[in-house]
Amino acid sequence: MLIIGIAGGTGCGKTTVVNQILDQLPEGEVGVISQDSYYKDTSHLSFDERVKINFDHPRSIDFVLLESHLKELRKGNDIHQPVYSFIKHNRTGDTILTHPRKVMIVEGILILTNPELREMFDIKIFVHADSDERLIRRLKRDITERGRDIEEVLSRYQNTLKPMHQQFIEPMKEYADIIIPNNKYNTVAVDIVKTIINQRLA
Ligand SMILES: Nc1ncnc2c1ncn2[C@@H]1O[C@H](COP(=O)(O)OP(=O)(O)O)[C@@H](O)[C@H]1O
Numbered sequence: 007m008l009i010i011g012i013a014g015g016t017g018c019g020k021t022t023v024v025n026q027i028l029d030q031l032p033e034g035e036v037g038v039i040s041q042d043s044y045y046k047d048t049s050h051l052s053f054d055e056r057v058k059i060n061f062d063h064p065r066s067i068d069f070v071l072l073e074s075h076l077k078e079l080r081k082g083n084d085i086h087q088p089v090y091s092f093i094k095h096n097r098t099g100d101t102i103l104t105h106p107r108k109v110m111i112v113e114g115i116l117i118l119t120n121p122e123l124r125e126m127f128d129i130k131i132f133v134h135a136d137s138d139e140r141l142i143r144r145l146k147r148d149i150t151e152r153g154r155d156i157e158e159v160l161s162r163y164q165n166t167l168k169p170m171h172q173q174f175i176e177p178m179k180e181y182a183d184i185i186i187p188n189n190k191y192n193t194v195a196v197d198i199v200k201t202i203i204n205q206r207l208a
């Protein structure tokens with residue numbers, strides 16, 4: 007199994023890059039695990055308490071579960087990937103049955119911050135987009151898709167997201183094998199990653 011980690015700040019385009027990679031690759035050969043599925047279960051908290059969580063700090067992620075799921079997949083076993091709701095700020099209680107594939111992609115803002123998980127990646131990719139570009143994308147996406155308003159996005163950005171990005175996410179570029187510039191759609195970089203995957207699948 008080839009395991010590819012794709013990191014980068016919010017709105018840099020990780021999900022978009024993953025979808026571009028999957029496009030035209032043989033179905034069923036490449037699997038995806040999203041770090042978002044592994045936000046810690048916070049069912050014991052009220053919604054108002056959950057809103058106050060710092061979701062951009064590594065402690066908000068259940069890395070133990072994520073790592074153990076990846077190890078199970080590597081052993082050839084299925085896992086039940088939790089489903090996360092950004093609207094509820096919590097796991098939904100549902101899971102997605104995820105099968106091991108020849109190539110597994112793990113994507114998320116904080117996946118390179120955990121040394122044990124980092125060790126498991128054969129290829130580490132960091133998607134870069136400038137912070138103003140990422141904020142604009144985040145505003146548009148969170149208002150249309152994640153039930154936020156402009157006040158929520160901007161206050162989270164100033165209070166937690168920006169400082170956490172500078173402290174935990176940006177320094178992870180140091181560990182990347184490949185940095186994809188993604189201020190504009192980068193088909194050349196995506197094609198290079200696809201070529202690597204196709205070689206593994208051949
Ligand atoms: N290169 C790009 N140029 C313009 N918009 C982009 C680009 N890449 C992604 N987007 C848009 O930005 C938003 C956030 O992208 P997404 O892939 O969800 O980022 P991430 O998963 O890193 O948070 C989405 O609405 C997406 O369509």
Ligand SMILES: O=c1ccn([C@@H]2O[C@H](COP(=O)(O)O)[C@@H](O)[C@H]2O)c(=O)[nH]1
Binds near residue numbers: 015020042094
């Ligand atoms: O309940 C939650 C959990 C996370 N967030 C925000 O999501 C982004 C990470 O997702 P991307 O798709 O990579 O943008 C992170 O910056 C958290 O602030 C949230 O709003 N609510």
